[in-house]
Every structure is written in C-alpha cells, then in structure tokens.
Amino acid sequence: MEFMEGSEPVSPTGQYFNNSVLSVSIICVLESEVPINDAHSISLLNDVFLPINPRFSSVMVTDEKGDKQWKRVEVKVEDHVNVPIFPAGLSPTSYDEYLDDYLSNMAMDRLPQNKPLWEIHIFKYPTSNAAGNVIFKLHHSLGDGYSLMGALLSCLQRADNPSAPLTLPSRPNSEPKSDNRSAWTRVPxxxxxxxxxxxxxxxxxxxxxxxxxxxxxxxxxxxxxxxxxxxxxxxxxxxxxxxxxxxxxxxxxxxxxxxxxxxxxxxxxxxxxxxxxxxxxxxxxxxxxxxxxxxxxxxxxxxxxxxxxxxxxxxxxxxxxxxxxxxxxxxxxxxxxxxxxxxxxxxxxxxxxxxxxxxxxxxxxxxxxxxxxxxxxxxxxxxxxxxxxxxxxxxKVALANHPIKGLYFMTVGxxxxxxxxxxxxxxxxxxxxxxxxxxxxxxxxxxxxxxxxxxxxxxxxxxxxx
CATH class of the missing domain: 3.30.559.30 (Nonribosomal peptide synthetase, condensation domain)
Known part of the structure; x- marks a missing residue:
C-alpha cells in the first residue's frame, strides 16, 4: 500500500465491527430495468463514489500507541470491481440460482484488510426480477445504514429528470408534548x-x-x-x-x-x-x-x-x-x-x-x-x-442512466x-x-x-x- 498524508481515528463501533471476533458488512443490491453497460463504471467510481467520504479511500491501521486509524491510500478502483462470468443463454430462473449462490459466497467472504473496505459486483445476467444487478458490499465500520444510504443517494439521479434534485426521504418526527403538570404529580x-x-x-x-x-x-x-x-x-x-x-x-x-x-x-x-x-x-x-x-x-x-x-x-x-x-x-x-x-x-x-x-x-x-x-x-x-x-x-432513481427497478440490502457477518x-x-x-x-x-x-x-x-x- 502507498500511504497518503492524513489520518482519522476509527470510532469505537467501527473497531467493534472489524476485528478477529466480528466482521460485519452490508450488501446492497440495485436491480436494473435495462441490461447493464459497465463501460463507465471506473470513471463513475473515481469521480462520484470515492469523493463522498475519505473512508472509501482509507484502510484501517494500528498506530504506535495501539489505536486504530483510518489511513488514506492510493486506490486502484479496478481492484474493487468484480464482473462474474457465467454460462450464456440460460433462463432467468437459472440465473436466479447463480445470483443466490454468488450473494451467499460474497456474504461469507471477509473484505481484505489491505485495501479500502468496499467492493462493487456487476451481475450482468437477466434474473426473474431484473435485467441486471449492481451489488455494493461495504464494511459496517465505514458507517451505519443511515450514512451508507446517504452515500448511495449521492450516486443516484432521478430517473424522470436527472438534472432535478433527488427528493431525500424522511420520516415524520412528532414534536414533544408540553407537560404542564406540577413536579409532584410527575414523581411517579x-x-x-x-x-x-x-x-x-x-x-x-x-x-x-x-x-x-x-x-x-x-x-x-x-x-x-x-x-x-x-x-x-x-x-x-x-x-x-x-x-x-x-x-x-x-x-x-x-x-x-x-x-x-x-x-x-x-x-x-x-x-x-x-x-x-x-x-x-x-x-x-x-x-x-x-x-x-x-x-x-x-x-x-x-x-x-x-x-x-x-x-x-x-x-x-x-x-x-x-x-x-x-x-x-x-x-x-x-x-x-x-x-x-x-x-x-x-x-x-x-x-x-x-x-x-x-x-x-x-x-x-x-x-x-x-x-x-x-x-x-x-x-x-x-x-x-x-x-x-x-x-x-x-x-424512481437511476444509476449512470440505468433505471433502478428495485433495491434491497442485507447485513452479513x-x-x-x-x-x-x-x-x-x-x-x-x-x-x-x-x-x-x-x-x-x-x-x-x-x-x-x-x-x-x-x-x-x-x-x-x-x-x-x-
């Protein structure tokens, strides 16, 4: 690894989820409505994904005091992109089985520690649910679901109008009700x-x-x-x-x-x-x-x-x-x-x-x-x-002009x-x-x-x- 200047302490939770005892990752699957063209995947990752957060360009190292740090490294994006090859011309149900086995193997494999803790897998075969699947695997130490969903939204555009801003989802938060009761009545x-x-x-x-x-x-x-x-x-x-x-x-x-x-x-x-x-x-x-x-x-x-x-x-x-x-x-x-x-x-x-x-x-x-x-x-x-x-x-959103038909995620590890x-x-x-x-x-x-x-x-x- 070629280290760059700058480091950031790893949060306690980040350390709990990446060690010899426990290694937890998140797999997110985007189901494409159209066949996947991965010609621009490398440039998309370099220009859009990596700048989202320095942790996507960092590895976890131990400093001289024994503390864990995120250390910036030179990223070879090609090493993080996987395009599996399977027999051509099979039925969607056959490719369902290939995808299931592929996800199962991916879930069991720990992300290597000698490069940033993420991978992209491009499954280019039509399944029962999609014309192709783009699969993100991100280590939980990089962030929780809230953080990683925010990162994913940064890579997507509205399918109907890519130039328009994407509506960020929210959940209603009820305002706390004022309590006018006396202190004595609040004792119980x-x-x-x-x-x-x-x-x-x-x-x-x-x-x-x-x-x-x-x-x-x-x-x-x-x-x-x-x-x-x-x-x-x-x-x-x-x-x-x-x-x-x-x-x-x-x-x-x-x-x-x-x-x-x-x-x-x-x-x-x-x-x-x-x-x-x-x-x-x-x-x-x-x-x-x-x-x-x-x-x-x-x-x-x-x-x-x-x-x-x-x-x-x-x-x-x-x-x-x-x-x-x-x-x-x-x-x-x-x-x-x-x-x-x-x-x-x-x-x-x-x-x-x-x-x-x-x-x-x-x-x-x-x-x-x-x-x-x-x-x-x-x-x-x-x-x-x-x-x-x-x-x-x-x-409806799109990833690099690929309309996304559906999405789901799974915590593995x-x-x-x-x-x-x-x-x-x-x-x-x-x-x-x-x-x-x-x-x-x-x-x-x-x-x-x-x-x-x-x-x-x-x-x-x-x-x-x-």
Missing amino acids: QIFRLIFYSLSDFGWSMLKSTLVEDDQSPIRSEDEGAEYRPITISTMTFSLDRIKHIKDKLRTLTTNDVITGIIFLGTRLYMQEISHKSSKAHSTALVLLNTRMIRTYKSVKEMVEPDSESPWGNRFAFLHVSIPKFKDAESLDPLEFVWEAHKIIKRKRSSFGLHLTSRLLEIMKKFRGPEATAKYIHGTLRKSSMSISNMVGPAE PPQNLTITIVSYMGNVRVTAGIEKGFLDPQKFKSCMENAFEMMLKAASIETLI
Missing part, C-alpha cells in the same frame, strides 16, 4: 423511568452474557453461524396497504406495523415447523438510529464537524421479545403490532440504551475493543434474529441464523431475509410472511367495523 413518572431504565439495562446485560433464547426453528444454538452459507430471500409489500393498517389502528407508526407483520410471520413459521416452538422464548434485536434528526442530509452536511446528523455508526440494539401464541384458535394478529409498539416505545424512552453505551465505553477503555466485540458478539448470538429498517427513495432487513422504495416495502441454508426453509418462511400480511389486513378491516 420519574420513578417509572428510573425503574424501566435499570430494568432494560440489566436485561440487556443478561441477554449478552448469561440468558440465551430457546432453541427453535429460527435459532440453532450452534456456534459459527456467521461462517455458514445463507440464502437471501425478498418479498414486496405495498406501502399504501401497510399505511392503511396503521391508519385503521391509529396512534401507531408504519414501523410498528411492519415489525408486527414480521413477528407474526416468524411465529407462524415456527409453529409450522414445530408446534411447541410457538411458545419458545425468542428475542429480536431491533436496530435503532440514535441520531436526533430523522431526515436524510446530504453527505456534505454529514461530514461537517458539528453536524446534527453525523456520518458514522450511530445506532443501538433494542431487545424485543417476539410475542407468543396464546391460543392459536383465537389468534388476534393485531396483538403482534400492539405488543411491538408498546415494547419499542417504552425502551426508546428509557435510559437503558445510554447506560449500555456507557458500559461499552468503559469495557473498551479497560479491556480493549476485542473484548467489547466479544460482548457484542454474545448479544447477537444469544438472540434469535435482528431487524433493521431503512427509508429509501420515494421516486452477525452470528445469527436469521436476519431481517426492510427498505422502502417507490411506494413499496422490500422485506429481505438472510436465512442460513439447510436450517431454515426460505420458501416456507416467505409464505408465512405473506400470510401474516394478509391476516393483518383482514384483522384491521374487522377492527374498523367493530
């Missing part, structure tokens, strides 16, 4: 806050060290799940229909409904595989963006020193118990939505996340980043699944048998499941998710009539 609320904060913090510690989820059809208890091949399965739901459910139930958010659908679909799958597992104790790690702002900012704004939406890894894990089937015959699908809403709302408002963050800082200071990474590894391994959600573009990701795009919600091959049944899992969605729609309509 303060005590509840303290109790829930300590309870959430204590439960998080137990779940990361001693208490494991039950073995179930979605959790094998075997070590080394991060090293085994996966199948990436996607399903698409109408955002308008999800909002219809939300509106019928009032007071809830779109994320509450989506999370409830995933919880219900997961329990349906578990019960189909093993009836007794419908009572198994299973926990989902729900990733929460801890930035105060909920609107995407431009990359230029993210890298400003005092940015309110800074680049980097700013997220936390919420331990959310997947509701159990109380009585299969009198099952109310909406209970899964209400339960998800209640737990997530309460945990977001407590100080448990801040206490856990402080614990990780203390652990890193006295025991080092590797020991802290082992703690996070335990947090992931002892739970049954993780769920992360991103808001994508509301309008966590020691779990099941990972769920969600992204919205053009009025649809794409739910993607990273499923360990040979352990979960991807077709049955997808069918259960679709059944859960239909059950939720039907139940919401009945609730309205009542």
Whole structure:
C-alpha cells in the first residue's frame, strides 16, 4: 500500500465491527430495468463514489500507541470491481440460482484488510426480477445504514429528470408534548423511568452474557453461524396497504406495523415447523438510529464537524421479545403490532440504551475493543434474529442512466441464523431475509410472511367495523 498524508481515528463501533471476533458488512443490491453497460463504471467510481467520504479511500491501521486509524491510500478502483462470468443463454430462473449462490459466497467472504473496505459486483445476467444487478458490499465500520444510504443517494439521479434534485426521504418526527403538570404529580413518572431504565439495562446485560433464547426453528444454538452459507430471500409489500393498517389502528407508526407483520410471520413459521416452538422464548434485536434528526442530509452536511446528523455508526440494539401464541384458535394478529409498539416505545424512552453505551465505553477503555466485540458478539448470538429498517427513495432513481427497478440490502457477518432487513422504495416495502441454508426453509418462511400480511389486513378491516 502507498500511504497518503492524513489520518482519522476509527470510532469505537467501527473497531467493534472489524476485528478477529466480528466482521460485519452490508450488501446492497440495485436491480436494473435495462441490461447493464459497465463501460463507465471506473470513471463513475473515481469521480462520484470515492469523493463522498475519505473512508472509501482509507484502510484501517494500528498506530504506535495501539489505536486504530483510518489511513488514506492510493486506490486502484479496478481492484474493487468484480464482473462474474457465467454460462450464456440460460433462463432467468437459472440465473436466479447463480445470483443466490454468488450473494451467499460474497456474504461469507471477509473484505481484505489491505485495501479500502468496499467492493462493487456487476451481475450482468437477466434474473426473474431484473435485467441486471449492481451489488455494493461495504464494511459496517465505514458507517451505519443511515450514512451508507446517504452515500448511495449521492450516486443516484432521478430517473424522470436527472438534472432535478433527488427528493431525500424522511420520516415524520412528532414534536414533544408540553407537560404542564406540577413536579409532584410527575414523581411517579420519574420513578417509572428510573425503574424501566435499570430494568432494560440489566436485561440487556443478561441477554449478552448469561440468558440465551430457546432453541427453535429460527435459532440453532450452534456456534459459527456467521461462517455458514445463507440464502437471501425478498418479498414486496405495498406501502399504501401497510399505511392503511396503521391508519385503521391509529396512534401507531408504519414501523410498528411492519415489525408486527414480521413477528407474526416468524411465529407462524415456527409453529409450522414445530408446534411447541410457538411458545419458545425468542428475542429480536431491533436496530435503532440514535441520531436526533430523522431526515436524510446530504453527505456534505454529514461530514461537517458539528453536524446534527453525523456520518458514522450511530445506532443501538433494542431487545424485543417476539410475542407468543396464546391460543392459536383465537389468534388476534393485531396483538403482534400492539405488543411491538408498546415494547419499542417504552425502551426508546428509557435510559437503558445510554447506560449500555456507557458500559461499552468503559469495557473498551479497560479491556480493549476485542473484548467489547466479544460482548457484542454474545448479544447477537444469544438472540434469535435482528431487524433493521431503512427509508429509501420515494421516486424512481437511476444509476449512470440505468433505471433502478428495485433495491434491497442485507447485513452479513452477525452470528445469527436469521436476519431481517426492510427498505422502502417507490411506494413499496422490500422485506429481505438472510436465512442460513439447510436450517431454515426460505420458501416456507416467505409464505408465512405473506400470510401474516394478509391476516393483518383482514384483522384491521374487522377492527374498523367493530
């Protein structure tokens, strides 16, 4: 490597996600409407992608004090671009299998440490969903989903009018309500806050060290799940229909409904595989963006020193118990939505996340980043699944004049048998499941998710009539 001047300290989270214990990356797939012409890919990466952030031109090194630093290097873009070759003239379903195997192999391979931690893969063969696929693989130490989605948006243009600015997606943020009650009447609320904060913090510690989820059809208890091949399965739901459910139930958010659908679909799958597992104790790690702002900012704004939406890894894990089937015959699908809403709302408002963050800082200071990474590894391994959600573009976008038909992403490298990701795009919600091959049944899992969605729609309509 030829080093250049300038370095930047690696954030603690960046160190936790890139070491001998844990290596987590994000795979993002853009489905092209037209056959891919990669003639200008190198110039596009040099002129548009690399200038987004210095980390795309940096490697992680250890300085003389033992601290991790991002060190700038000369980048040979050609070394980061991969164009796989497969037999020509096959059917789209055959290329579906090639793409699935290719993504599975990509998920298992760690990014090399001797060059910047990203790759581009151009799959030029027509599949059932697209005329071609452009695949980004970016290491999680470069930034979280918020940062990397912002970087992706910087590379895209509006498909209908490339010269017009791309509408940056946002999520509504309710204003805090003023509390005119006296200090005395707020005492019970303060005590509840303290109790829930300590309870959430204590439960998080137990779940990361001693208490494991039950073995179930979605959790094998075997070590080394991060090293085994996966199948990436996607399903698409109408955002308008999800909002219809939300509106019928009032007071809830779109994320509450989506999370409830995933919880219900997961329990349906578990019960189909093993009836007794419908009572198994299973926990989902729900990733929460801890930035105060909920609107995407431009990359230029993210890298400003005092940015309110800074680049980097700013997220936390919420331990959310997947509701159990109380009585299969009198099952109310909406209970899964209400339960998800209640737990997530309460945990977001407590100080448990801040206490856990402080614990990780203390652990890193006295025991080092590797020991802290082992703690996070335990947090992931002892739970049954993780769920992360991103808001994508509301309008059709294009990459280098290639209209994007659909997009999805997957987090790879966590020691779990099941990972769920969600992204919205053009009025649809794409739910993607990273499923360990040979352990979960991807077709049955997808069918259960679709059944859960239909059950939720039907139940919401009945609730309205009542």
